[in-house]
Amino acid sequence: MEKIDKYLTLVMRFLMAAAMFGLLVFGTWQIFTRWVLKDPSTFTDELLRYLLIWASFIGSAYCFYKDQHLALDLVTKKANGGFKLVLNIFIEAAIIFFVVYVFVMGGAKLQGNATNYSSVMRIPFKTLYAILPLSGVFIIIARVLKYAQIFMKKNKKNGGQE
Secondary structure (H helix, E strand, O other): OHHHHHHHHHHHHHHHHHHHHHHHHHHHHHHHHHHHOOOOOHHHHHHHHHHHHHHHHHHHHHHHHOOOOOOOOHHHHHOOHHHHHHHHHHHHHHHHHHHHHHHHHHHHHHHHHOOOEOOOOOOEHHHHHOHHHHHHHHHHHHHHHHHHHHHHHHHHHOOOOO
């Protein structure tokens, strides 16, 4: 379980770091060509747009993985006992349903139906849209790992074995 956790963290952090490094390098190049050379690079303009989208989706999956995502927990903080457990299960089920339906299935369908290419870089939009199912899978794995770890910790506390 810990190996999967470390590997998933490593992959997501690498993808985020690569996207952020690309944003830094190509953003600097875009500024340089626009202000110093007075001839803005159209290639980097489009690339920066795509890198920002990818960085955002991978970043959101990482936030879900580390439980640092935006959450409205006014009701769950005040709830207790069985109601809190039922509410948390409902919230997690709703998250998983949304991610599977919108990110994974919808993203795969969008990616499969995309036939157009980017105007400057001439890469297929399928490549850009691939981030939807990929980040969805990351989010689902993150939620499953989180609850598997909680279950294993509770099992250890109660004297059970892994």
